[in-house]
Amino acid sequence: MNRFIITLLLASQLPLHAQEVSAELRSNISELISIRVANRQRSIADSLGKAFRPDIYREQFNKVLLGGTPVENDDATDCPAATAMANGILKQFDPQDYDAAGILQRVETHLATPAPETEEEMKKAYEEYEKLTEQVQKGYRPVLRAREHAKEQEILRGNAERSSVVQLDFGVQMEVEPGTDTIRKLNRGTTETGIAYYTRTTRRMEWNDLPEAIRLQEDKLPAARSWTFWVPTEAEQKVAEFKQQRLQNEENRRAELMKQLLGNRKPTTTKKPVARAEAKDDTQQEERPMMKIKVWRDDPKAPVKTLPDVVSDMI
DSSP: OOOHHHHHHHHTTSOOOOOOOHHHHHHHHHHHHHHHHHHHHHHHHHHHGGGOOOHHHHHHHHHHHHHHHHOOOOSSSSHHHHHHHHOOOOOOOOGGGOOHHHHHHHHHHHSSSSSOHHHHHHHHHHHHHHHHHHHHHHHHHHHHHHHHHHHHHHHHHHTTTTTTTTEOOGGEEEEEEEEEEEEGOEEEEEEESSEEEEEEEEOOOGGSSOOOOTTGGGGOOOOEEEEEEEEOHHHHHHHHHHHHHHHHHHHHHHHHHHHHHHTTTSSSSOOOOOOOOOOOOOGSSOOOEEEEEEEOOOOTTTTSSSSSOOSOOOO
């Protein structure tokens, strides 16, 4: 057999990298997108009637989707509705994870297929769509999380090479702005969560709002003008292990103290077992992404806020 063919056969049996999608998932994503696009186009056509120009809609949608980059201003394009639809797909799915050209062909196939008419047909189509959506979510979320985690590790490694960043316990990293404020008096903060899909909030923040991985290290947080923390995914688990070990050490010390006090005498009462927290089912819980938290204390005497409400250096 040709050596090249043998190599391909062997490669096809190798396990997929955690950050890659399988051929089946890629096909499911493409099919899910094509159904959404076809349904959306039908909906717009029904609402606009004869005013709808399918050729313009199709041309604009194809242009944006095949371009692989979201368009900033929908209204500046020939068909804002088509641009918005394509933008939504590009923001939800990585272009490498679906077959763009294949999607366009599938859309035409769906549009050429008569829409469900009876209630039973509509119910069946809806159930099939929901099943497909569930399959895509189940397969795609771990892929996105793996990619996100890889980027988190890259950020943490880069921080470790910066002299201004201090490595704390539980994997937490910290950078401070010179100042004399006490962190317990902070009242302003920003939080950035995740990389692939992040949320950002700006609000009043107090000491108890900070993750436990930070609060447990209060003695290591110097006076400053502001504090920036990177709290990795693994920090929560490391905190749980630390607290469990601390509890075990306390039990061991109590047992040793009782042994010293009683000597050879036996205790008159039976020690009650310490209640243990039930183990969590990790398979049902989605990992929390890394958090970047910046906190500071506003100076009420300052004519303007000394620090912005929104952190400028995005993850």
